[in-house]
Amino acid sequence: MLEKVEPRKRRRVTSTDVAREAGVSQSVVSRAFSEDSSVAQATRARIFDVAKRLGYRQNRLARSLITSKSSIFALVTEDFANPLVHRFIASLMHILRSNDHHLLVFGTPPGDHIDSAIENALQYQVDGILVLSGSPSDSILAECHRSAVPVVILARDRGDAPATSVSCDNRYEAQRVANVLVDAGHERFAFVASRIRSLSFSLDREHGFCETILARGFDPAIVVNGESTYAGGYKAGIELLSRPDRPDAIFCSNDSMAIGVLDAARLEFGLEIPRDLSVVGFDDLPMAAWKGYDLTTVRQRIEEIVSTAAEILLDPNYLEQSAWMSRLVPGELVLRGSTRRKSAEDKASMTARRKSG
Amino acid sequence: MLEKVEPRKRRRVTSTDVAREAGVSQSVVSRAFSEDSSVAQATRARIFDVAKRLGYRQNRLARSLITSKSSIFALVTEDFANPLVHRFIASLMHILRSNDHHLLVFGTPPGDHIDSAIENALQYQVDGILVLSGSPSDSILAECHRSAVPVVILARDRGDAPATSVSCDNRYEAQRVANVLVDAGHERFAFVASRIRSLSFSLDREHGFCETILARGFDPAIVVNGESTYAGGYKAGIELLSRPDRPDAIFCSNDSMAIGVLDAARLEFGLEIPRDLSVVGFDDLPMAAWKGYDLTTVRQRIEEIVSTAAEILLDPNYLEQSAWMSRLVPGELVLRGSTRRKSAEDKASMTARRKSG
DNA sequence: CTGAAAGCGCTTACAG
DNA sequence: CTGAAAGCGCTTACAG
Numbered sequence: 001m002l003e004k005v006e007p008r009k010r011r012r013v014t015s016t017d018v019a020r021e022a023g024v025s026q027s028v029v030s031r032a033f034s035e036d037s038s039v040a041q042a043t044r045a046r047i048f049d050v051a052k053r054l055g056y057r058q059n060r061l062a063r064s065l066i067t068s069k070s071s072i073f074a075l076v077t078e079d080f081a082n083p084l085v086h087r088f089i090a091s092l093m094h095i096l097r098s099n100d101h102h103l104l105v106f107g108t109p110p111g112d113h114i115d116s117a118i119e120n121a122l123q124y125q126v127d128g129i130l131v132l133s134g135s136p137s138d139s140i141l142a143e144c145h146r147s148a149v150p151v152v153i154l155a156r157d158r159g160d161a162p163a164t165s166v167s168c169d170n171r172y173e174a175q176r177v178a179n180v181l182v183d184a185g186h187e188r189f190a191f192v193a194s195r196i197r198s199l200s201f202s203l204d205r206e207h208g209f210c211e212t213i214l215a216r217g218f219d220p221a222i223v224v225n226g227e228s229t230y231a232g233g234y235k236a237g238i239e240l241l242s243r244p245d246r247p248d249a250i251f252c253s254n255d256s257m258a259i260g261v262l263d264a265a266r267l268e269f270g271l272e273i274p275r276d277l278s279v280v281g282f283d284d285l286p287m288a289a290w291k292g293y294d295l296t297t298v299r300q301r302i303e304e305i306v307s308t309a310a311e312i313l314l315d316p317n318y319l320e321q322s323a324w325m326s327r328l329v330p331g332e333l334v335l336r337g338s339t340r341r342k343s344a345e346d347k348a349s350m351t352a353r354r355k356s357g
Numbered sequence: 358m359l360e361k362v363e364p365r366k367r368r369r370v371t372s373t374d375v376a377r378e379a380g381v382s383q384s385v386v387s388r389a390f391s392e393d394s395s396v397a398q399a400t401r402a403r404i405f406d407v408a409k410r411l412g413y414r415q416n417r418l419a420r421s422l423i424t425s426k427s428s429i430f431a432l433v434t435e436d437f438a439n440p441l442v443h444r445f446i447a448s449l450m451h452i453l454r455s456n457d458h459h460l461l462v463f464g465t466p467p468g469d470h471i472d473s474a475i476e477n478a479l480q481y482q483v484d485g486i487l488v489l490s491g492s493p494s495d496s497i498l499a500e501c502h503r504s505a506v507p508v509v510i511l512a513r514d515r516g517d518a519p520a521t522s523v524s525c526d527n528r529y530e531a532q533r534v535a536n537v538l539v540d541a542g543h544e545r546f547a548f549v550a551s552r553i554r555s556l557s558f559s560l561d562r563e564h565g566f567c568e569t570i571l572a573r574g575f576d577p578a579i580v581v582n583g584e585s586t587y588a589g590g591y592k593a594g595i596e597l598l599s600r601p602d603r604p605d606a607i608f609c610s611n612d613s614m615a616i617g618v619l620d621a622a623r624l625e626f627g628l629e630i631p632r633d634l635s636v637v638g639f640d641d642l643p644m645a646a647w648k649g650y651d652l653t654t655v656r657q658r659i660e661e662i663v664s665t666a667a668e669i670l671l672d673p674n675y676l677e678q679s680a681w682m683s684r685l686v687p688g689e690l691v692l693r694g695s696t697r698r699k700s701a702e703d704k705a706s707m708t709a710r711r712k713s714g
Numbered sequence: 715c716t717g718a719a720a721g722c723g724c725t726t727a728c729a730g
Numbered sequence: 731c732t733g734a735a736a737g738c739g740c741t742t743a744c745a746g
Contacts, residue, residue: 012425012482012504055500055503055504057476057479057480057504058480059422059480059482060480060481060482061418061421061422061427061481061482062422064418065416065418065419065422068369070418072461080446080447080450080451081447083440083443085443086437086440086442086443086446089437089443089446089462090437090438090464093437093462093464094437094464097464097466102461102462102463102477102481103461103462104429104459104460104461104462105446105450105459105460105461105462106459107447107450107451107454109454119414120459122414123414123415123416123417124417124418124429124459125369125416125417125418143412146412147369147412147414229643230643230644230647234648259647259649260647263647263648263649266649267648267649286586286587287587287644290587290616290617290620291591291620291624292616292620292623292624292649
C-alpha cells in the first residue's frame with residue numbers, strides 16, 4: 001500500500017532545511033557539498049549527518065543555473081534502430097560515468113531534420129552535443145558555437161560541415177579490404193551500399209573500395225544499394241548472385257547486410273562460403289563472430305572513438321581553438337571464415353591490426 | 358576556421374535581453390513563450406521576431422526550477438549490453454518525443470548497485486524513473502516516493518518490491534510455449550536459463566515452463582544455466598545435446614541463447630531443425646526472423662509495455678493512488694520454422710495471437 | 715572558517 | 731493585456 005502523498009506537501013529537502021537543522025548558514029551547507037571548499041571538518045561532518053537524516057540531495061539543475069554547466073551531454077541521432085548507435089551509447093555511458101556526466105538522448109521524428117533535436121538539446125543547456133547520424137545544418141552548428149556548446153560528429157567524416165568529427169577511417173579500411181580480397185585471388189568484386197543518405201560513411205567505404213579495385217587493374221566493382229538491414233542485404237545478395245557476371249567477393253557497408261548476403265548465397269544459391277564466394281562486412285557486431293556466420297569484417301574501435309570525442313567535449317579550452325578537427329581512428333580488420341585466403345596465410349594469425357593512423 | 362569565442366563572452370541570450378530589445382517587461386516575454394498565457398497578438402509577434410533575431414532559446418533548466426517539472430525521465434539499467442534495453446530506449450524515445458519529454462540515461466558501474474543510479478537520477482529532478490534491470494532496494498523506492506518521483510519497473514514482475522511494474526506475462530507465455538511443444542508431440546524438454554540474477558524474469562519463464570511440462574505428465578524439464586548471450590546458448594546447447602537423454606525440445610530464456618543452441622545443434626551435432634530438435638526463444642529480436650534461423654519465439658510487445666509505463670509516469674494523479682500496480686502485457690507467440698508442429702497445423706497461420714490479457 | 719547578499723533565468727500570483 | 735516583485739535552490743565573491 002502507498003502512503004498517500006499530498007501534492008502540496010511534495011517539497012524537496014533543500015540546503016536551507018539542512019542549514020537550519022544543522023545551525024549553520026545555507027552557504028556553508030553548499031560549500032560542504034562541494035569538494036574543494038573550506039569548511040571545518042566538524043561542521044562538514046555535522047552537515048552530512050543532518051543531510052542524511054533529512055534525505056537531502058543536491059538539486060543539480062539549480063546548481064547548473066549558476067555554474068552554467070549541467071554535466072549533461074546530448075546524444076542526437078536520426079536512427080535509433082541502428083545497432084551501432086546502441087554500442088555508442090553503451091560506450092559513452094561507461095566513459096561519462098567516470099566523469100560524473102550524464103547522457104540526455106534526443107531523437108529526430110522520422111520526417112524531421114536533425115536540427116530540431118539539436119535545438120532541443122540547446123534548451124537543456126547541455127555541456128556538449130554528440131551527433132550520431134544526420135547532417136546538422138551549418139546554421140545550427142554556428143548557433144551551437146555561438147552558445148559555446150561544443151559539437152562532435154561521431155562515426156563519420158564531417159564532410160564540409162563546420163564541426164569537429166571523430167570517426168573510423170572508412171576510406172582507408174575499405175581500401176585495405178579491397179587489397180586483401182585482391183591478394184587472395186578474387187576477380188569479380190561487388191559493393192553493397194546503404195541507401196540511406198544520412199549514413200554518409202557508406203560513401204567513403206564505397207569510394208575506398210572501388211578506387212582500389214580499379215587501381216589494382218580489375219573491372220569496376222558492381223555497386224548495388226539496399227536498406228542497411230539483414231533483409232536489405234539478403235535482397236542485394238540475390239540481385240548480385242543472379243547476374244551472369246556473378247561476383248566472387250562482396251564487400252558490404254555493414255555487418256547486418258553482409259550477413260544477409262551470406263544467407264542469400266547459402267540458402268538461395270547453395271553456395272559454399274568462402275569457396276564460392278567471400279563476404280566482408282563492417283562494424284564487427286556480435287553477430288559477426290557467431291559460429292554460423294564467422295564473418296570477416298572491419299571492427300570499429302568504438303571505445304576509442306567515443307573516448308576521443310569525450311575528451312574533446314570535456315576540454316575546457318576546446319572552444320578557444322581556431323579550427324575544426326577531423327580525427328580518424330584506425331579500425332581493425334578481423335579475418336574470419338567468410339573470406340578465402342592465400343594458402344600461405346591460412347595458418348597465420350586471424351586478426352591483422354593496424355597500430356597507428 | 359573557428360571564430361574565437363572569449364570564455365567570458367559566452368553569455369546566453371535570456372528573456373531579459375529579448376524584453377529589453379522588444380520594449381516589454383521580462384514577464385511578458387516569459388508569457389509569450391508559454392502556450393496558454395494572455396499576451397496581445399501583436400506583442401507576441403514582436404517578441405517572437407526579436408527572439409529569433411537574437412537567437413533566444415528558453416532555458417528549460419531554469420524553468421524547471423520554478424515549475425518543479427523537468428520534462429525529463431530517467432532510464433536506469435545495469436545492463437547496457439542487452440539488446441532488449443535498446444529496443445526499450447528506442448520505443449521510449451518515440452513516445453516521449455510526442456510529449457515533449459526527454460530521456461536521461463543512467464547506468465550502473467559493473468560492481469555497483471542500481472540504487473546509486475537512481476540516487477543520481479533524483480539529483481536531476483527527473484519527473485519519473487524507469488528501471489530496466491537491477492532490483493532497487495525498498496529504501497530507495499521509498500525515497501523516490503517521498504520525493505514524489507514515480508518509479509516504474511519495466512519488463513519484469515516487481516516481485517515484492519514496493520513499486521509499480523509493467524511487464525510481459527512471462528509465466529503465462531512460458532506455459533503456452535510448453536503446451537505448444539507438448540501438443541506437437543515432443544517428449545523430452547529442457548530450459549536454458551539466464552545465470553544473471555538481475556534478470557529475474559528468466560525465473561518466471563522457467564517456472565511457467567517447468568510446471569506445465571510436469572502438469573502435462575512428462576519428466577521434469579532439464580534446466581541448465583548460461584550467460585544470456587549467443588555464446589552462452591551455444592555452450593548450453595552442447596551440454597544438453599551431449600546428454601544420453603537428449604531433449605527434443607529446448608526453450609531458452611531469450612533469443613540470443615536460442616540462436617546459440619540452434620547453431621550448436623547444427624554445427625556440432627549435425628542435427629536438422631526442427632526434425633531432430635525444436636528450439637524456442639523469447640523476445641523476437643530481429644535476428645529471430647532471419648532466414649538462417651527462422652526461430653519460433655515469444656514476442657514482447659515493447660511498444661505496449663513502454664506506452665503503458667509512460668502513461669503511468671505521466672499521470673498527474675498517480676502518486677495519490679493508494680496501491681502499487683503490476684500490469685501484465687500479453688506477448689505474442691510467433692511460430693516459425695524452428696519448431697515441429699502437428700501436421701494439421703502445418704499449413705495454418707504462422708502466427709498465433711492472444712488478443713487480451 | 716563562516717555568513718549575508720547577490721544573482722543564475724525563469725514562472726507566477728498580484729495589482730493595475 | 732502588462733509590469734513589478736517574489737521566489738525556485740543553488741554558487742560565489744566579499745567581508746568579517
